[in-house]
Amino acid sequence: MPARPPAPTGPDGPPSAVPARLWRGLDRYRPPGVDAVARAWRSPVRGPWLTSVLGAVLLVTLPLVIVTGLLDWIAYGPRFGQAFPAGVGWLHPPVFDWPTRPAWLFRVTQGLHVTLGIVLVPVVLGKLWSVVPKLFDWPPARSIAQVLERLSLLLLIGGILFQIVTGLLNIQYAYLFGFDFYTAHWYGAWVFTVALVTHVAIKLPRLVTALRGPGFARTPLARTRPEPPDPDGLVARRPRPATMSRRGVLAVVGGGALLLAALTVGQSVDALRRTALLLPRGRRFGAGPNGFPVNRSIAAAGVTPAQTGPGWRLTVRGAGRTVTLDRGQLLAMAQHTAALPIACVEGWSTAQTWTGVRLRDLAALVGVAAPGSARVRSLERAGLFRQAALQGNQVTDPDALLALRVNGVDLSPDHGYPARVIVPALPGVHCTKWVEEIAFDG
Amino acid sequence: MAELRRAYGAAPWHLLLLAGCFAVAGWIALRLAGEPAAGRMLLWFVGAAIAHDFVLFPAYASVDRVLRSASRHGGNRALLNHVRVPALGAGLLFLVYLPGILGLGDGTYTRASGLAPRARFGQWLAVSAVLFAASALLYGIRRLSRRARPPVR
Incomplete structure (x- = not known):
């Protein structure tokens, strides 16, 4: 608290900002109900300290969700126009060639993005609960500065909730919203990010002050009292006796986060797969070596058994040469085995042991000694990911394979028989299944 | 300036x-x-904020008000948080996994994966029941230990 009352020019002082008559009038006019609402906020634990602790948690964790989300866009390969949305203007992170090492890179970045995004839901809800009286403040503003700040809060709160809702619906296949997920989630992220930066810049001093002041992390219920009135008006004017301590509230929020973590990590950890009880990928995908998650079945891709039968041929192009191989000829080439994860943009991942021909051996076959990129085409005709471009490093990595077998047996039709691409750290949708043609560029 | x-x-x-x-x-x-x-x-951007502020928040605040008044009239304040916490847990799970629990994405899921969706409503009920049971068990243990060892004044 300041030693003397705030100067009348401050945003919290009596209205003197332009147009002064408007703000004074708003201040004097009390619409019916506003006083009843103001009295109805009675929780004694609301106040700068609780809001700041929850804010500090989000300040540390949300940037991780934002950065991993942007990395996901880079991993899709914007250089080839395959990052969605495409054509984003100047609003994108610096683009670089997505590395193939460590092989678990995409598994970790995308797993973190989705899992942390889910785990933070109770923290966001707790934070919103802690500041909800501000929404009903009267007057709603006392200066143009406050009007603008409140509008930016609509971007902040609308932004975070929009990101959570679209993300949760997307990973659970419920496309209720009827717009393109990639476009909405990408631009929603930018709106939220700029609003977050603005909010942090304005509120960080408050957060630091509150956390430097007396703490309540050890205060038991019996000694839980409201904080002294604060300049933001978070502390209840007419508090009732506490029914839960502040540390109790934090424990409930943290417990909620742990509960969600426990029911979500099974998407990304093979041994815990079935603990993701309430998610589509938390189940067994059949028994045997091919019993791991399928995102798109052969039936959904519209690929027929006739196309993948004995008549199937792989066309390899490059440097003006074209080679056609059947599956027997591919199996007769040098086979390489690698244990590699495959990770989906929707957050799930699995590690399997793949066997097949190195992509760089196929490039050498058509005379491309140092491939700069490759275009892989599937037998699939309709899907968004029926073809994928690979960077040079994704072709030459010693573990980058045209896989023919998995875990010691032939690929199942749903996993891409007769042949599929598997490359370390490559997003799952670019590990093309039912490959028909690979074209290498020098 | x-x-x-x-x-x-x-x-x-x-x-x-x-x-x-x-x-x-x-x-x-x-x-x-x-x-x-x-x-x-x-619509979804603004609607998400409105749905939280004017539907979700009032809904859970009203339920909490009912619980608080019931515990006040029942004269058992210690029980309040043992109902609140598992209820919050069950509500949180319902909210986050709602599409799966209500089967909203089942059609898309089946078309993409070729697998029959599982009914997850029962699983959500079971997890919620476990949360309430664990809370009740803890409440029982607390009461017993309090009775065995009266608080030092």
Whole structure:
């Protein structure tokens, strides 16, 4: 608290900002109900300290969700126009060639993005609960500065909730919203990010002050009292006796986060797969070596058994040469085995042991000694990911394979028989299944 | 500068910051305006905030009010949090996994994976029941230990 009352020019002082008559009038006019609402906020634990602790948690964790989300866009390969949305203007992170090492890179970045995004839901809800009286403040503003700040809060709160809702619906296949997920989630992220930066810049001093002041992390219920009135008006004017301590509230929020973590990590950890009880990928995908998650079945891709039968041929192009191989000829080439994860943009991942021909051996076959990129085409005709471009490093990595077998047996039709691409750290949708043609560029 | 500060109601950097924020948001809005589903995006963006502030928050606050008054009239304040916490847990799971629990994405899931969706409503009920049972067990243990060892005054 300041030693003397705030100067009348401050945003919290009596209205003197332009147009002064408007703000004074708003201040004097009390619409019916506003006083009843103001009295109805009675929780004694609301106040700068609780809001700041929850804010500090989000300040540390949300940037991780934002950065991993942007990395996901880079991993899709914007250089080839395959990052969605495409054509984003100047609003994108610096683009670089997505590395193939460590092989678990995409598994970790995308797993973190989705899992942390889910785990933070109770923290966001707790934070919103802690500041909800501000929404009903009267007057709603006392200066143009406050009007603008409140509008930016609509971007902040609308932004975070929009990101959570679209993300949760997307990973659970419920496309209720009827717009393109990639476009909405990408631009929603930018709106939220700029609003977050603005909010942090304005509120960080408050957060630091509150956390430097007396703490309540050890205060038991019996000694839980409201904080002294604060300049933001978070502390209840007419508090009732506490029914839960502040540390109790934090424990409930943290417990909620742990509960969600426990029911979500099974998407990304093979041994815990079935603990993701309430998610589509938390189940067994059949028994045997091919019993791991399928995102798109052969039936959904519209690929027929006739196309993948004995008549199937792989066309390899490059440097003006074209080679056609059947599956027997591919199996007769040098086979390489690698244990590699495959990770989906929707957050799930699995590690399997793949066997097949190195992509760089196929490039050498058509005379491309140092491939700069490759275009892989599937037998699939309709899907968004029926073809994928690979960077040079994704072709030459010693573990980058045209896989023919998995875990010691032939690929199942749903996993891409007769042949599929598997490359370390490559997003799952670019590990093309039912490959028909690979074209290498020098 | 002082005049700007008084008229605007905050420091000049505050204005610059917010101008930057709205410039980016405005640029995005213009960019998306050409999208066929731009209206829907705006609806979901604003709707998410409205749904939280005017539906979800009032709903859980009212349930909590009922629980608090029941515990006050029942004269058993210790029980309150043993109902609140598992109820919050069950509600949180319902909210986060709602599409799966209600089977909203089942059609898309089956078309993509070729697998029959599982009914997850029962699983959610089971997890919620476990949360309530664990809370009840803890409450029982607390009561017993309190009875065995009266609080030191």
